[in-house]
C-alpha cells in the first residue's frame with residue numbers, strides 16, 4: 818500500500834495519506850485543520866536539486882555504541 822506524505826500549507830502540519838488505489842486521485846485534507854491546501858511531499862530520491870531550507874532529514878543507521 819503506497820503512502821504519500823503531505824504537508825498542510827495552512828498549519829504546516831505534515832501527515833501521511835494511505836492510498837488504496839493509485840488510479841483513485843483522492844483529495845488529501847489536513848487531519849489537523851481540515852484544510853485542502855496541502856502539498857505532496859517530494860520523494861527523497863526525487864528531491865535532488867531542490868534547495869529549500871526548513872526541512873532537515875537525518876538518518877543514523879550506524880550509530881556508535883555509547
Ligand SMILES: [Zn+2]
Nearest residue numbers: 825828847850
Ligand atoms: Zn492544516
